Amino acid sequence: MKETEISKHTISVLVDNEAGVLARVIGLFSGRGYNIESLTVAEVDASSHQSRITVVTSGTPMVIEQIKAQLSRLVPVHKVSDLTLSGPCVERELALVKVIASGEKRVESLRIADIFKARAVDATNSSFVFEIIGSPEKIDAFIKLMEPLGLSETSRTGVAAISRGTLTM
């Protein structure tokens, strides 16, 4: 890969679930001018109080290496794994998409939701809230299609990711 080429990486970080840990990670990104495209965090192991942060970022290979090294040296960080480099991985995101429409547009939105396997989780005579789960690209495509059909509001969770097969962090 060329040294100046910017690529997107999904990085998983296992941290102690303690006060301020997210601020440390976010502060590192903002303080050093790194890019955050998406960031999710939740406790994954209650017994050991560990949380998993999934961050999607982009940069040159040197910047990506820096990001991982900088994350690794934070005291509450246990492990840093670059899912983009470590092999194939599954990336999923959930979005709630509100569409306000009537007549043909309303019917069309329902048809497209069906194609995308999105579920209507709320409905009124003039609106739907669709729940869609998939790769960020799939969700982007769905939202784009909903735009002319009365898209009014979107809420996305950001990416959760895990490597395929037997490989673990």
Added chain:
Amino acid sequence: MAERILSGSEVVLQALVDQGVEVVFGYPGGAVLPLYDEIFKQNRIRHILVRHEQAAVHAAEGYARSTGKVGVVLVTSGPGATNAVTGLTDALMDSIPVVCLTGQVPTHLIGNDAFQEADTTGITRPCTKHNYLVKDSAKLARTMHEAFHVASSGRPGPVVIDLPKDILVAKAPYLEPSQVQHRTYNPVVKGDRGQIEEALELLASAKKPILYCGGGVINSGSQACKVLTEFTRLTGVPITLTLMGLGAYPASDKQYLGMLGMHGTYEANMAMHDCDVMIAVGARFDDRVTGNLDFFSPGSQKVQIDIDQSSINKNVPVDIGIVGDVGHVLEDMMKIWKAKQHKIEAKALDSWWDEIEGWRGKHCLSYKQPKDIIKPQHVIRRLHALTRDRKTYITTDVGQHQMWAAQHFGFEHPHEWMTSGGLGTMGYGMPAALGVQVAHPDATVICFTGDASIMMNIQECATLTQYRLPVKTVILNNRYMGMVRQWQQLLHGSRYSESYSESLPDFVKLSEAFGFTGMTCNNAADLDDALTKMLEIDGPVILDVAVDDKENCYPMIPSGKPHNEMLLGAETTGDEAIDSDEGMVLV
């Protein structure tokens, strides 16, 4: 073992004692009163009362850098903590182990905008290696011990422990240091053997090798410096040191090329530019060292040894990056070099040294000392000569005098040179000297400063008097913020905007007002007498030396220029202005 239940303050004090702490630099206030009460009741730990919290941190840094131990600071909440921020940032940039205890309002008031409340952990997060807010008495002892572990291991740095007042009063269980396990922070110290072997093969095949070493060697300890010296002599390779690394290798040695970087020597920078194999040891390719990265040492293969993974490939991509404590790695390098009977081809090395001698011939640090006006470089050189037989520690403030001290005072041993390298904090010198003198009461401690820098922590004169700390402060007084003036002259058409030191105090009267000796020196003929007299006085002294106000600090690599485009100054080429708009935007 049965748990010992103590008050929070007792736990803090006991932890300090068990961590081997002898001195704390601090300033009391409401939130830390319980701790100060505990300090009053004991005599195991000495408290040095500074006059400003920033100075407490710099003093702890001076103490830490001159002893290799952790420096400890104690300040109150709110303004106590915010005043400490500059010192903490300074310690972070220069990788100095400091533990800073800050008071905090009681836990039930946190977040209520209480009197003297500040979000200390929030504010200090980016300027510490790590920080803690103790909200549970059960975790107090563990946190104290962990803080010392984090501050002193791996790449050292400052650690803040924020202590709410109720935690200091409440009962808490005490744990010995040995009872605390560190779950996440266990840095690698041993380097990868395969990589070390590879690096040595590269070095053995070099025709123009160079060792580029920094503060990491000093942080690794005196033993690491000793091994570095042995390795350098064994291989016959030229060596250059960074501002932070001065003293890691004896300056008088013939293999030493001097400091490199923006105000480094011609020979060091030219050798860095033209080398074919560079071994960076505990140095981080700072912008003051590399100059323009696009032209930095273009023809070399690079090896970097650093305990901090994030220092490797940060600014300059290297061919071999070895993560480990430089002391351990250097020991391994010595062993393997000997075992494999590596040798650099003598002919190649000789012709490399010939080339270097050519650059040395420029005598880039030379200056002409006239009969009357005192050249600032001359003050440094004379004081160096006059203190050769004494155990001497040098601290500086920031600016021209700092660079002259780095260039002209030859450091033979590690831990004797304290300067604010990364952050460039004016006001560092006097409090750092104070900390050094506390650690080494019988040594000669000299603070080189400027007329502008000294004003930034001048209140510490009172601390010198109170504890009878015989620090010798030498002001190279050119009535300017000299480095600012130099840049204005070179880059901004000699428009000296706000860089003239108007209304300077009379430093003799000022010293006397604080209760110690003040001296002046205005003529080169009197310089040696003044310096000798100053050294003989048994107490603090401020010596105000009027130096040539036109003198600029050379050599100089202007910002944005490569190593081989140095300005050499009037003695060799004549002053030159840098006509470049690009230069103006660079730092």
